[in-house]
Amino acid sequence: MKKRILNLAVALGAALLASTQVSASTLDDVKQKGFLQCGVSQGVAGFSIPDAEGKWTGFDVDICRAVAAAIFNDPTKVKFTPLSAKDRFTALQSGEIDLLSRTTTWTMSRDTAMGFMFPATTYYDGQGFMVRKSLGVDSALKLDGAAVCAATGTTTELNLADYFKAHGMKYQGVAIEDSTQLRQAYDEGRCDVLTTEQSILYSQRSSLKQPDDHVVLPEIVSKEPLGPMVRQGDIGWFNIVKWTAFAMLNAEELGITQANVEEMKASTNPEIQRVLGVKNADGTAPGFGPGIGLDEQWAAFIVKGVGNYSEIFERNLGAQSPLKVKRGVNALWKDGGFQYAPPIR
Amino acid sequence: MVLATYVRDLEAPKLPPPSNLKSIRHHLRENYFSSLGSGAMTVVLGSLLLWLAWRIVGFAIIDAVWTGTSSEACVSTDGTVIGACWPVVSQKFGQWIYGFYPVAERWRINICAVAFVAGLVPMLTPSVPYKMVNVVYLLVVFPLAAFVLLTGGNFDLSPGSYAGVVCLALLVAASLPLLIFGVDEGTSRNSLGLALAGAAFILWGASFISQVDFTVFGVSLDSGLLSVASGCVSLWVILSDSVGRRSRALRFWSVGIVALLASMLLLDIDFGLVPVETAQWGGLTVTLVVSITGIAASLPLGILLALGRQSNMPAIRIMSVGFIEFVRGVPLITVLFMASVMLPLFLPPGMNFDKLLRALVGVALFSSAYMAEVVRGGLQAVPKGQYEGATALGLSYWQMMAKIILPQALKISIPNIVSNFIVLFKDTTLVLIIGLFDLLAMAQTGLRDAAWASPVTASTGYLAIALIYWAFCFSMSRYAIYTERRLHTGHKR
Numbered sequence: 001m002k003k004r005i006l007n008l009a010v011a012l013g014a015a016l017l018a019s020t021q022v023s024a025s026t027l028d029d030v031k032q033k034g035f036l037q038c039g040v041s042q043g044v045a046g047f048s049i050p051d052a053e054g055k056w057t058g059f060d061v062d063i064c065r066a067v068a069a070a071i072f073n074d075p076t077k078v079k080f081t082p083l084s085a086k087d088r089f090t091a092l093q094s095g096e097i098d099l100l101s102r103t104t105t106w107t108m109s110r111d112t113a114m115g116f117m118f119p120a121t122t123y124y125d126g127q128g129f130m131v132r133k134s135l136g137v138d139s140a141l142k143l144d145g146a147a148v149c150a151a152t153g154t155t156t157e158l159n160l161a162d163y164f165k166a167h168g169m170k171y172q173g174v175a176i177e178d179s180t181q182l183r184q185a186y187d188e189g190r191c192d193v194l195t196t197e198q199s200i201l202y203s204q205r206s207s208l209k210q211p212d213d214h215v216v217l218p219e220i221v222s223k224e225p226l227g228p229m230v231r232q233g234d235i236g237w238f239n240i241v242k243w244t245a246f247a248m249l250n251a252e253e254l255g256i257t258q259a260n261v262e263e264m265k266a267s268t269n270p271e272i273q274r275v276l277g278v279k280n281a282d283g284t285a286p287g288f289g290p291g292i293g294l295d296e297q298w299a300a301f302i303v304k305g306v307g308n309y310s311e312i313f314e315r316n317l318g319a320q321s322p323l324k325v326k327r328g329v330n331a332l333w334k335d336g337g338f339q340y341a342p343p344i345r
Numbered sequence: 346m347v348l349a350t351y352v353r354d355l356e357a358p359k360l361p362p363p364s365n366l367k368s369i370r371h372h373l374r375e376n377y378f379s380s381l382g383s384g385a386m387t388v389v390l391g392s393l394l395l396w397l398a399w400r401i402v403g404f405a406i407i408d409a410v411w412t413g414t415s416s417e418a419c420v421s422t423d424g425t426v427i428g429a430c431w432p433v434v435s436q437k438f439g440q441w442i443y444g445f446y447p448v449a450e451r452w453r454i455n456i457c458a459v460a461f462v463a464g465l466v467p468m469l470t471p472s473v474p475y476k477m478v479n480v481v482y483l484l485v486v487f488p489l490a491a492f493v494l495l496t497g498g499n500f501d502l503s504p505g506s507y508a509g510v511v512c513l514a515l516l517v518a519a520s521l522p523l524l525i526f527g528v529d530e531g532t533s534r535n536s537l538g539l540a541l542a543g544a545a546f547i548l549w550g551a552s553f554i555s556q557v558d559f560t561v562f563g564v565s566l567d568s569g570l571l572s573v574a575s576g577c578v579s580l581w582v583i584l585s586d587s588v589g590r591r592s593r594a595l596r597f598w599s600v601g602i603v604a605l606l607a608s609m610l611l612l613d614i615d616f617g618l619v620p621v622e623t624a625q626w627g628g629l630t631v632t633l634v635v636s637i638t639g640i641a642a643s644l645p646l647g648i649l650l651a652l653g654r655q656s657n658m659p660a661i662r663i664m665s666v667g668f669i670e671f672v673r674g675v676p677l678i679t680v681l682f683m684a685s686v687m688l689p690l691f692l693p694p695g696m697n698f699d700k701l702l703r704a705l706v707g708v709a710l711f712s713s714a715y716m717a718e719v720v721r722g723g724l725q726a727v728p729k730g731q732y733e734g735a736t737a738l739g740l741s742y743w744q745m746m747a748k749i750i751l752p753q754a755l756k757i758s759i760p761n762i763v764s765n766f767i768v769l770f771k772d773t774t775l776v777l778i779i780g781l782f783d784l785l786a787m788a789q790t791g792l793r794d795a796a797w798a799s800p801v802t803a804s805t806g807y808l809a810i811a812l813i814y815w816a817f818c819f820s821m822s823r824y825a826i827y828t829e830r831r832l833h834t835g836h837k838r
Binding site: 042043044045046049050052053054079081082083084086087090091093094095096180184187203206207208209210211321322323 | 416420421436437439440443444445446447448622624625627682685686689690692777778779780782786789790791793794795796798799800802803
């Protein structure tokens with residue numbers, strides 16, 4: 001009888017353990033599943049949006065594909081979970097997705113208290129201004145006395161007030177709730193300036209009656225660093241996502257593109273050789289990929305799969321897209337932007 | 346000669362001709378310009394309507410753009426007014442209908458749609474015979490076939506699950522003698538079978554909770570073994586009696602078990618279809634899957650709940666009332682939100698319920714609570730004499746409900762039942778909350794496409810979507826009116 005009870009207790013304990021056991025490594029899970037489960041937005045032009053065949057495209061989507069390429073040498077081994085702004089954190093926390101790449105702003109509370117980590121900033125966004133070209137304004141500092149359209153109840157309204165106060169300027173606020181109505185109000189001339197996140201300003205501009213008559217001013221008045229997000233507690237996975245982003249920046253810096261990545265493997269530049277995982281001069285492997293649990297050629301897989309940073313930017317947001325977003329602060333550090341990746345060595 | 350005073354000596358005044366025989370002019374004067382106020386109202390409202398119609402026609406047809414390959418076609422460069430941008434609809438239409446379903450596999454959805462219409466149209470046409478066959482097709486054959494076709498089937502059921510179903514069916518067989526011979530005689534004839542079944546239940550429950558296999562005399566004592574023994578005894582009891590052999594209960598039981606095993610086999614077979622997970626479904630497909638499942642599940646569930654609420658048995662009544670009042674007390678959006686945000690936190694990591702399944706269960710339970718109240722309204726409208734008459738005829742509870750009460754109650758409730766269906770159909774747009782892309786969500790996403798960005802893209806898209814929803818809801822409501830007229834047997838209210 002005693003033994004029976006003991007058996008029961010052990011069995012119950014085992015059942016409990018089995019159900020609360022958290023898997024040790026996201027990378028192992030992903031490898032075992034054979035695909036990466038990536039959370040994206042439910043449709044933001046340029047960042048994640050389904051194309052005519054229902055295939056997800058966009059800047060955030062390509063970050064997911066890059067991580068999949070680094071792991072599997074196949075950028076198609078991703079499944080996308082479109083998430084609303086409310087759902088996104090639960091989905092990551094509960095393990096429904098492995099990686100969140102959904103125009104999420106890096107903030108302290110998200111990074112610390114909420115139990116997430118931001119491996120890298122892939123897109124420096126911030127509140128910007130759009131004006132009519134006919135106004136002849138080339139800087140936000142010349143907007144004194146302007147009528148400004150902003151969305152109600154958002155931080156954009158507060159940032160707007162701060163910015164104008166700090167520079168001793170006056171403005172007349174036109175507050176509108178819905179983003180479509182906001183655009184229409186601006187288009188009908190109810191205000192001189194439209195303000196919201198710069199990445200959204202560009203897509204708003206393409207929906208105006210005469211997109212070419214409007215210009216997005218260069219100033220950014222708030223910090224909205226956007227990037228992928230992972231769960232806290234799995235540093236190996238954090239490193240993989242972080243260095244996937246850095247590898248794309250390094251590739252751009254070194255001129256490695258999707259088209260020339262195979263030829264570049266023959267390059268004698270030691271930096272390029274290290275990035276692409278080509279053997280060292282003494283015949284030993286560089287070992288950066290295996291160091292984070294990936295193949296020696298992980299970075300070459302990324303570039304071959306989705307391209308370098310510049311390529312995914314231009315394809316989804318920049319010159320080759322209808323949005324025509326300028327690189328601006330997202331240019332490489334040597335071109336005067338913020339994008340700076342530590343070297344691979 | 347003097348006629349009696351009660352005999353009329355004057356001709357009765359002539360009645361005006363029936364209104365449908367009058368001239369248009371007369372009709373207009375009578376109904377629209379009968380007084381100064383009414384005339385003014387007609388002019389004001391009429392011109393407003395005309396203006397609105399003119400604006401809509403102008404936007405949707407006259408100023409509309411019909412061809413083009415990108416948003417450039419819909420952006421005016423010389424200041425001319427541009428109406429609806431129809432190319433964006435034709436470009437995105439496939440996505441609206443099929444969502445993310447792989448293009449090469451879209452034929453599967455088409456076949457399902459054709460099969461559904463082929464079953465629904467004869468069902469809804471009263472003059473077509475074989476309604477029973479039709480019901481079986483719509484409620485059993487079609488859902489199974491559609492499920493296999495849409496998901497790809499090939500579920501790799503283990504031999505254990507077949508064995509489990511057989512064991513369960515054998516356990517159910519133990520109760521058959523009770524139905525055939527009555528409770529008392531059935532119990533005494535099949536006492537051994539019932540005892541074995543009870544033992545199997547207890548053993549199964551105990552081993553499930555404790556995860557320990559029980560052994561007696563070194564032989565593993567399996568609940569499956571017990572249920573097989575119980576089933577054999579019960580079947581022998583039935584088959585050894587000529588009444589039992591010819592009983593309907595036995596026939597239903599054997600048809601049921603064969604159907605169950607056949608459908609399991611259907612899910613198990615590899616038809617060579619590419620599996621398509623529900624995450625890839627979307628658009629009108631998801632809207633229809635959710636709403637049709639909701640409609641099909643909510644009516645029977647709602648009837649049962651309504652009957653439960655009026656039941657004399659306290660346990661059933663309290664449970665029904667509790668469920669109905671709880672569900673009606675929370676908005677659908679909360680139910681879905683709970684299912685999407687809270688549920689994953691309670692489940693062990695890595696364990697995920699299918700999102701579509703969550704939506705289906707949520708929507709079906711939600712609308713069944715509302716349906717229950719609609720049906721209860723109908724039940725209460727049936728005069729008490731009908732209940733008493735049925736009881737006086739010696740009908741059992743279920744006979745009374747099925748043959749006397751429900752036909753009347755449901756007929757009275759048709760308008761409300763259909764408006765419930767329509768509400769359910771439109772409520773499916775809320776599944777976006779849990780990341781499912783129904784028709785509206787799919788369209789909204791498509792309209793954000795920068796390649797089609799123009800000032801009229803959004804308005805065109807919403808106009809088209811509104812037309813699609815309207816077509817479905819309007820046809821449902823027209824069919825309901827038709828049914829109401831057909832079942833109308835007197836007492837016009």
